[in-house]
Amino acid sequence: MTRLFIDGSWCEAATGAKRSIINPFDQSTVAEVAEGAEEDVDRAVRAARAAFTGGRWSRSTLAERAALLNRVADLLQRDKEEIARTETLDTGKTLVESRVDVDDVTAVFRYYAGTIDALRPRRVDTGQPGVVSRIDHEPVGVCAMIAPWNYPLLQICWKVAPALAAGNSLVAKPSEITPLTTIKLFELLAEAGLPAGVANLVLGTGKAVGAPLVEHPDVDLVSFTGSLATGRWIARTAGEAVKKVALELGGKNPNIVFADADLETAIDYALIAAFLHGGQVCSAGTRLIVEDRIYDDFVTEIARRADAVRLGNGLDEDTESGPLVSAEHLAKVQRYAEIGQREGARLLAGGHRPDEKELRDGFFFRPTVFADCTREMTVVRDETFGPIITAERFRSEDEAVELGNDTDYGLAGAVWSGEGDKAERVAARLRHGTVWINDFGPYLPQAEWGGFKRSGIGRELGPTGLHEYCEPRHVYRNL
Ligand code: NAD
Numbered sequence: 001m002t003r004l005f006i007d008g009s010w011c012e013a014a015t016g017a018k019r020s021i022i023n024p025f026d027q028s029t030v031a032e033v034a035e036g037a038e039e040d041v042d043r044a045v046r047a048a049r050a051a052f053t054g055g056r057w058s059r060s061t062l063a064e065r066a067a068l069l070n071r072v073a074d075l076l077q078r079d080k081e082e083i084a085r086t087e088t089l090d091t092g093k094t095l096v097e098s099r100v101d102v103d104d105v106t107a108v109f110r111y112y113a114g115t116i117d118a119l120r121p122r123r124v125d126t127g128q129p130g131v132v133s134r135i136d137h138e139p140v141g142v143c144a145m146i147a148p149w150n151y152p153l154l155q156i157c158w159k160v161a162p163a164l165a166a167g168n169s170l171v172a173k174p175s176e177i178t179p180l181t182t183i184k185l186f187e188l189l190a191e192a193g194l195p196a197g198v199a200n201l202v203l204g205t206g207k208a209v210g211a212p213l214v215e216h217p218d219v220d221l222v223s224f225t226g227s228l229a230t231g232r233w234i235a236r237t238a239g240e241a242v243k244k245v246a247l248e249l250g251g252k253n254p255n256i257v258f259a260d261a262d263l264e265t266a267i268d269y270a271l272i273a274a275f276l277h278g279g280q281v282c283s284a285g286t287r288l289i290v291e292d293r294i295y296d297d298f299v300t301e302i303a304r305r306a307d308a309v310r311l312g313n314g315l316d317e318d319t320e321s322g323p324l325v326s327a328e329h330l331a332k333v334q335r336y337a338e339i340g341q342r343e344g345a346r347l348l349a350g351g352h353r354p355d356e357k358e359l360r361d362g363f364f365f366r367p368t369v370f371a372d373c374t375r376e377m378t379v380v381r382d383e384t385f386g387p388i389i390t391a392e393r394f395r396s397e398d399e400a401v402e403l404g405n406d407t408d409y410g411l412a413g414a415v416w417s418g419e420g421d422k423a424e425r426v427a428a429r430l431r432h433g434t435v436w437i438n439d440f441g442p443y444l445p446q447a448e449w450g451g452f453k454r455s456g457i458g459r460e461l462g463p464t465g466l467h468e469y470c471e472p473r474h475v476y477r478n479l
Helices: 038-054 062-078 080-091 095-114 152-165 180-191 206-215 228-240 263-279 292-307 327-342 397-405 420-429 462-467
Strands: 004-006 009-011 018-022 029-034 122-124 131-139 142-146 169-173 199-201 221-225 244-248 254-257 287-291 346-349 368-371 388-394 412-416 434-437 470-478
Touching (some): 038 169, 062 095, 080 152, 080 180, 095 152, 152 221, 169 206, 206 221, 254 397, 263 292, 388 397, 397 420
Parallel strands (some): 142 169, 142 221, 169 199
Antiparallel strands (some): 004 009, 131 470, 346 368
């Protein structure tokens, strides 16, 4: 059984409770893990605080921290196949996607190792003789990290790498459904030589572990990736205690296609944008917004290709899309498909579970395409987090922008056009944290990621993602 990692040791949960981890492809048990609770959280936070105060990591040199981050990156690559396989067994996503995740997080560890000099004190020009002044970048202290189930390894690494670079201690809580690659990450952190107590891992549910972690008086910062509903509660709770908080929440991301775009490429990417990992992606491009004069042909072709998507076991190299993560999530996506039809969207593809016998035990749902959608429809407004495209039409540039911004979220969006100036004009008016032009999906370790509006507070990645984990200290000195 896999256990919790507290103060440098693997240990049982205080209550001895366990949880089975299920493969969403066939519902087989992949592993048994310890199921933590409030006492475990308290032990982990105390260990993190003692390590922080002890100073072996919080007062280490930047060179020591960079060396450790690079060692973790090397270990992630050494064990890439094993980690990718584990991620696929745990989440259902394809091996190709899981391998990309391992490469991406390796790049994130290397990025923060390579840019750690940003933490050197910054001299401030006082303009006064006999006075020197500087900004130090101090670690915040004990950071709580709570991650969702859709990108388990990736989301936790986006937090762990910058937090460690800045010298913090941490307690991580992965989703209770998909903890396996986070457990592996903690094995690698220990192997890389991170001092005991700096990084601690408590497995368990949001209620039993996540909430006590957020509420713990000795936690200085909460970094959360997950749903808007949980994020709201965390913002309230952390606000009451005046704790620092960073929130990466949901998205309802417009994919805007003008008639003058390279349509063949736009169609290829529209399918990937919406159906990658079964649409269980915060930046999924499930809201397709297409110029009127190409709309009918465009959505007909999207539907034809959606019908051809090969569902299957993520471990099979020719699978294009795996199952959804859980029975509960499948039921939620099914409900949205029903609501779409009830509200008058025209079903062009999918809308049901697959018929194949060999997919019967998995949490599969056919890629679904709705046409004639309008902005008031629930499927257009809510983050369905499933493989459901809704297609709306626009007649002018202004209308495209208006529709693209008509959402409570503001995480990501894309514009497709052969006219560079037009694409730039539209991009500049979209209220989303990332805008792709003639592409969909790439992000870079060196570029900030996060949301406008209700998609969150703060940013991950890039220089800002590092400074989220720092307290600037101004030292003003008379010589
Ligand atoms: P969720 O909010 O249900 O759970 C996320 C995590 O929070 C889990 O670890 C869960 O156990 C924990 N949690 C639940 N209740 C809690 C509480 N009261 N206190 C503390 N922790 C609690 O979200 P989910 O269903 O796991 O993930 C899907 C959501 O994540 C989607 O909305 C998606 O858009 C979002 N997401 C956002 C990004 C981003 O970069 N913005 C990335 C990935 C996923």
